Amino acid sequence: MAAAKRIEAGRRVRFAVVGAGWISQAAFLPAVAGTANSELVGLVTGDPEKGRALAERYRLPHVWSYKEYGDMLACPEIDAVYLALPNGLHRDFAVPALEAGLHLLLEKPMAVSEQECRDIEAAATGSGARLMIAYRLHFEPATLEAIRLVRAGAIGDPRLFSSSFSQHVSPTNHRAQQGFWAGPVADMGPYPINAARNLFGAEPTELWAVGAMNPDLPFEFDDTVSVTMRFPGQRLAQFTVSYGAESAGAWRLLGTAGNLRLEPGYGFGTPMRLAVTQGSDTREQSFPETDQFGGELGYFSDCVIAGRDPEPDGEEGRLDVRVVAAIERALATGRPQVLEPVARSRRPDPAQAAALAPSATPPLVHAGAPGEDVPPAA
Numbered sequence: 001m002a003a004a005k006r007i008e009a010g011r012r013v014r015f016a017v018v019g020a021g022w023i024s025q026a027a028f029l030p031a032v033a034g035t036a037n038s039e040l041v042g043l044v045t046g047d048p049e050k051g052r053a054l055a056e057r058y059r060l061p062h063v064w065s066y067k068e069y070g071d072m073l074a075c076p077e078i079d080a081v082y083l084a085l086p087n088g089l090h091r092d093f094a095v096p097a098l099e100a101g102l103h104l105l106l107e108k109p110m111a112v113s114e115q116e117c118r119d120i121e122a123a124a125t126g127s128g129a130r131l132m133i134a135y136r137l138h139f140e141p142a143t144l145e146a147i148r149l150v151r152a153g154a155i156g157d158p159r160l161f162s163s164s165f166s167q168h169v170s171p172t173n174h175r176a177q178q179g180f181w182a183g184p185v186a187d188m189g190p191y192p193i194n195a196a197r198n199l200f201g202a203e204p205t206e207l208w209a210v211g212a213m214n215p216d217l218p219f220e221f222d223d224t225v226s227v228t229m230r231f232p233g234q235r236l237a238q239f240t241v242s243y244g245a246e247s248a249g250a251w252r253l254l255g256t257a258g259n260l261r262l263e264p265g266y267g268f269g270t271p272m273r274l275a276v277t278q279g280s281d282t283r284e285q286s287f288p289e290t291d292q293f294g295g296e297l298g299y300f301s302d303c304v305i306a307g308r309d310p311e312p313d314g315e316e317g318r319l320d321v322r323v324v325a326a327i328e329r330a331l332a333t334g335r336p337q338v339l340e341p342v343a344r345s346r347r348p349d350p351a352q353a354a355a356l357a358p359s360a361t362p363p364l365v366h367a368g369a370p371g372e373d374v375p376p377a378a
Contacts, residue, residue, distance in 0.1 A: 002101035004128040005079045013103070013301040016042035016062070016072055018093060019084040020050050021174075022367045023107065027268065028082055029058060030359040031294035037301040041077050044069060053365045069093070073100040080304060082134075082297075083107060086174050087181050091116035098123035103130040103304045105297065108190050109324060110317030112181040117318035124314060132300045132310035133317035135194060139295040141353040142272035142287040143195075146253075146260050148350040150199050154276060156257030158200060161237035163192040163252070165266055166245035168371040171218040175243070175370055183221045184241040185327050190320045191266040192251060196229065196237035197319065199253050203342050204229040204237070204323060209330035214244050227327055232341075247371070268292045269358070288355075295354030311346050319344060 007013055015032065017024055020043060032040050042062035045051045051063040064072045072078060073096060080103035083093055090111045097104050098120065110133050111117045124131035137143045150158055165188050169175050175182045197203060207229045211222025224242040231237065239251075250263035258278035264270055272287040303310045319342065326337040368374040 001099045001126050004101045004130070005103065007079060007305045012037050012039045013304050014039055014041040014077055014079045015082055016044060016075075016078045016080075017082045017084070018044040018069075018072075018097075020045040020047070020054060020365075020367065021084065022364065022369055024082070024084045025054070025364045025367050026361050026369070027293045028084065028297070029054065030362055031291050031297060031356075034291050034294040034356050034359055035298040035301065037305060038297050042072060042075065044072055047366055050365045050367075057362065069096070073097060073102065078102060080105065080301075086178060087186055088112050088178060091119055094120045095123045098127055098129045098131065101127045101129055103300075105132050105134055105300050106317070107134045108317060109186050109321050110314065111321060112186070114318060114322055114325060117314060117321050121314035121318065130300070130304050130308075130310060131314050132296075132303065133312050133314065134296055135312040135316065136268065136292040136296045137191070137194070137266070138312045138348045139299055139352050139354045140272070140292050141290065141355055142262060142274045142285075144348060144350040144353045145285070145287075146262055146274055147198060147348055149260060149276060150253065150255075151201070153257075154278070155253065155255030155259055158253050158255045159235055160254040161192075161196040161199060161235075161239075161251065162254075163195070163239040163250065163265065164242075165192060165239065165249040166242040167247045168245075169243040170368075170371055170373050172373050173370050176219055180221050180328055183219070184223065184243045185225050185227075186324050188241040188266075189225075189227070189239070189324055189327065191249070192237070192239035192241070193229075193320050193323050194316075195251055195265065196231075196239070197344070198348055200231050200235055200237070201347060202231050202233075202235070203319060203344060204231050204339055205341060206230040206336055206338050207323065207326055207330060208336045209327045211331050217244050219243065222331060225327070225331065229323070269361070289358045290354065291356040291358045294356040294359065298354060298356070299352060311348060311352065313346070315345060
């Protein structure tokens with residue numbers, strides 16, 4: 001196992017991007033230029049035409065195929081990896097990167113089981129490489145202001161979290177073709193799960209779930225799932241995620257002395273609106289669009305340069321996967337699932353807020369948003 005890469009003073013962290021799908025092309029790749037501490041050096045993709053086009057656009061000196069992944073890991077010009085592959089591939093690509101001493105920014109969900117999460121954490125511990133799960137909202141100003149207000153007692157004792165989050169997904173998208181762990185609970189569920197956990201500042205102890213499968217949709221899993229989670233202190237969180245309804249996503253937190261509402265609650269590329277109600281008084285604050293991917297990337301690179309462990313670490317990712325796995329069991333058995341009491345060692349710090357100017361979305365190469373049909377590569 002190689003030792004973690006070290007960054008000399010004054011040098012930027014050099015990234016390879018693994019996976020050139022929609023999220024990489026639409027959000028991550030264009031965001032890198034907006035940071036002062038990160039740069040793109042390489043790309044791993046299975047599509048040669050995509051690789052050529054993106055290498056030209058971003059002036060990348062290196063493009064590798066997936067068969068050449070080992071060559072990327074051995075390249076002395078790479079310090080870190082941004083990994084944005086389908087969920088079921090995370091563990092098998094993350095562990096070798098960390099064992100090679102490369103720092104890793106890993107898209108969520110972290111993996112498709114708690115054991116896979118632990119494998120990834122163990123690889124990071126073994127090499128000393130920094131591991132961060134890409135929770136971009138941990139750096140988004142409106143989300144962090146909501147957490148600050150709750151901690152300050154602005155709504156009294158928070159009692160009930162509720163949320164709906166939906167999008168249409170094309171039958172040609174990989175999310176439609178890989179079962180539960182690419183479905184709405186694993187793909188979209190981490191957003192309301194993570195929001196509830198960090199607004200309550202606690203971990204759920206029990207949950208129930210019910211799913212619905214629309215026969216007119218091309219999925220072999222529940223396209224819509226509703227979940228109720230119990231938290232310590234008899235607090236409840238309810239959320240519904242769906243691949244079968246128009247795109248929307250917001251959350252509300254009710255307390256004994258007021259409530260908070262954030263809309264949109266999970267997206268990027270749009271302003272955020274935070275409404276705070278206390279009695280008959282409602283105050284709404286608008287937060288301008290920021291480059292959420294640039295914000296998380298800049299924070300991660302700062303951690304790499306300083307040799308500091310990031311806040312949304314492997315434990316944070318694993319605790320969300322723990323909940324997703326319990327939802328899978330609840331759907332399969334029709335029974336409530338009890339979760340062993342655990343305590344998260346860290347929570348988001350409002351000082352992490354980043355307000356980078358948004359970057360323009362470039363034309364996509366053989367990629368599209370989840371609801372778009374993308375022609376196969378020639």
